[in-house]
Each structure stands twice: as structure tokens, then as C-alpha cells.
Amino acid sequence: MNRRIITLFAVLIFGVVSLILPLSARAEVETYMIDKVHSMANFKIRHLFSKVSGTFSDVTGTIKIDRDNLEASKVEATINVYSVDTNHKKRDADLLSSNFFDVEKYTVMRFVSTAVEAKGKDSGVMHGKLTIHGVTRSVKLPFKVLGFGPDPWGGYRSGFEAGTAIKRSDYGINYGLGEGQGGAVGNEVEITLLIEGIKVGPYGAPFRVR
Secondary structure, three states: OHHHHHHHHHHHHHHHHHHHHHHHHHOOOEEEEEOHHHOEEEEEEEEOOEEEEEEEOOEEEEEEEOOOOHHHOEEEEEEEHHHEEOOOHHHHHHHHOOOOOOOOOOOEEEEEEEEEEEEEOOEEEEEEEEEEOOEEEEEEEEEEEEEEEEOOOOOEEEEEEEEEEEEHHHHOOOOOOOOOOOOOEEEEEEEEEEEEEEEEOOOOOEOOOO
């Protein structure tokens, strides 16, 4: 009789553990390093009566994501200002000068998330602090999770897209905005982030698909 009770008790414990373990696995926070070879920050800004675009190609950072609870996710990212490319070398040099980014003083832009507001399984709004030109402001980044899966080299990757609009004057970049300065370049900047992440293990080594 006692043996039957012990056996039944063991079966119940096994059943409970079997239910809990998959939930724990699904709730795991995964870490992805931003792959700068396949990631970029694109922008558009008005020039006279049209718009011009450009790209920052050197984007690095870390994404920590809980797929089942996006609101537990965190992001830190850095953009190398020197990596700007608008397909016009003279314009790029002007952007790097003290007229705009003043890259000799401010070499990077930085984003650190503070909260995530989920809008669905694969989308939401990321709140955070964006630092440009030595000025830090709160921003909201609507984002989409594009997917997860193995890559051709034995690793595991993720894809994300996010975008927002900011005013450059909020970050102290005012060249050409004042009265009598021509107004050739607009104030609002549209930003699109295309991000690919490489999954890493607990000690920072690349995660390998077995």
C-alpha cells in the first residue's frame, strides 16, 4: 500500500515538473549581438522641396528578448557617426563637421531601452533614451519582430525592424534652421532601423544549432 502511494506521488511530481519545464524553456530570455554587416540605420530628411537619404552602416549592440513576454526585453545599441554615407562625399564631410554631428567631439550615437510596450506577439513600442550630439532625449520606437531561425553557418539569428521620427533641433543640431539661414535642410528626421542579430550563449560565445 505504501509503495503504491509513493509511486502515485512520484508520478504526480513528474507530471508537475513536465508541465513547468517547457514553460520555463519558453520563457527564456535570449541574447543576440547586433551583426553590423547586416544591420543599418537609415534616415531621410527634407532638402529644399524633396528628401535625401543616408545610412549609418556601423551599428553594434545587444538585444535581450523574451519571445513570450516582449515587455521583458531590453536593447542597447551604438551607432558610429563616422559610418554615415549619403552617396555624396562632400555632403558626408559637412554632416561630420561642427555644422551638424561635430564628430570630433561626439563620435557615437547611443540608444538604451527603458521599457517595452507589447502590441502583439511580434510587435510593440520600445521606449528608451537616445543620445545624439551629446544630448539625451526620450524616444519611442515602434518595432516589428521579423523572425528567428538557423543560418547557413551553424548559428542562429533574429531579425527586427523599427522606426521613428525626431527633430534635430532637440539634439542641438540647429545649423540652417534659424531665420535668414536659408532653411535648405529640414528639422524632422525620419529613421528606420534594420537589425539582424546573432544569438550568443551565456558566456558570449556564438550559439550553435545542434
